[in-house]
Amino acid sequence: MEHLVNSKVKQIEISGIRKFFNMVADYKDVISLTIGQPDFATPQHVKEAGIRAIEENYTTYTHNAGIYELREAACQFMNDKYDLTYSPDHEVIVTVGASQAIDCTFRTLLEEGSEVILPSPVYPGYEPLIKLAGGIPIYVDTTKNQFKLTAELLKPYLTDKTRCIVLPYPSNPTGVTLDAHELKEIADLVRGRNLFILSDEIYSELVYGKKHTSIANFLREQTIVINGLSKSHSMTGWRVGLLFAPEVVSKHLLKVHQYNVSCATSVAQKAxxxxxxxxxxxxxxxxxxYEERLNYVYQRLINMGFDVVKPDGAFYLFPSIKKFKQTSFDFALSLVKNAGVALVPGSAFSEYGEGYVRLSYAVSMEQLIEAMDRIEKYIQQIS
Structure with a gap:
């Protein structure tokens, strides 16, 4: 009966991150630096708000767009933090995590043959959703540009079929972000074109040494901003995403969201x-x-001879392993077997991630110290 399954679904695969994580899960005494899961507990006062919601029987449907008080709080948060102004009435939707917000956005914007530009290496969750919505992912190689999608890199890829540009900064897997000047140049390039920017800013609260800037500050009318609480408040399992967009498009996003999930979980919304x-x-x-861990791991990798761009956001490093003359998968698997450290093969982040591995430093400093010691010993053995 498999022949009855939607051909688009059959063509997509499970995330390479999860594939590798599951593959090495049974190895003993392995330090896993694979999953982007904060190692902090959800703040106690937030947990207590969720508990109160249960005790007060706040367990029913909410408005499709989310509890109004939450939408107000979300808009105020964006204004206080990033100088962005949105209306709680018509320009914000509470979603089931940022992933559902991304899915709603692609299903709202894309038609068969629509092109979506992605800076690569890139988080593997975008491509399947683009394809399921009938779109075509167009990858831009950023490996020779400090992993940044700039206006200069972007320009040759713009066509009449371009419907959306994804700006996932701070980036998963590289941790790099774009500054205000770089964002303004992209905004100036695409202003007035028949396309939208999907700005995935889930790591916006984890930017080091400077303030996060959104491209919506320069191109609000063409930008859909996606954020959420998974990384900023260590609430991955609560599944609270936030989708901000001009009313002209948010009213259509809400229709897709409504028929997809009705509403986000009421208890999680209260929290x-x-x-x-x-x-x-x-x-x-x-x-x-996180910043202390970043500085420690970055310096250890540099001292070992790795070529690595120092990131300024998120909690990932993306060192090159090209000098070892192995595929990223073979290197990562060998590291697990021989050193007891699990990293994600760069090939999980598109073909342009080949030759790199992703390291998540969202674990304790004790684990990072031991992991770096193990990696260093392994590198000495194979060099």
Whole structure:
């Protein structure tokens, strides 16, 4: 009966990140630096807000777009943090994580043959959703440009079929981000064209040494901003995403969202109100630890001889392993077997990720120290 399955579904594959994570799960004494899961607990006051919601029987459907108080809090958060102004009435939708917001966006914007430009290496969750919506992913190689999609790199890829450009900054897997000047140049390039920017800013609260800037500050009318609480408040399992867009498109996004999930979980929404108001700066504590870990791991990798771009956001490093003359998969698997450290093969992030591995430093410093010691010993053995 498999022949009855939608051909587009049959053609997509499980994420390469999860594939490798599952493959090495049974190895003993392995330090896993694979999954982008914050190692901090959800802040206690946020958990208590969720508990109160259950005890007060706040377990029913909410407005399709989300609890109004949460939408107000989300808009205020964006204004306070990033100088962005959105209406809680018509320009924000609470989604089931950022992933569902991305899915809704592609299904709303794309038609058969629509092109979506992706800076690569890139998070593998975009391509399947683009293809399921009938779109065509167009990859731009950023490996020779510090992993940044700039206006100069972007321009040759713009066609009459371009419907969307994905700006996933800070980036998963590279951790790099774009500054205000770089974003403004992209905005100036695409202003007035018949396309939208999907700006995935889920790591916006984890930017080091500078303030996060959104391209919506320069091109609000053509930008859909996606954010959420998974990374900023260590709420991955609560599944709270936030989708901001001009009313002209958000009213259509809401239709797709409504028929997809009806609404985000009521209990999680109540917790999210607490996170975005009382806990609006909760990420600052985590960010301090992440930055310390980044500096430590980056310097250890440099001392080992790795070629690696120092990121300024998220909690990933993306070192090159080209000098070892192995595929990224073979290198990563050998590292697990011989050193007891799991990294994600760069090939999981498109063909342009080949020759790299992704390292997540969202684990304790103790684990990172041991992992770096193991990697260093392994590198000495194979060099």
């Amino acid at each position: 999210a109100i607490e996170a975005l108001t009382v806990g609006k700066d909760d990420a600052d504590v985590m960010k301090k630890f």
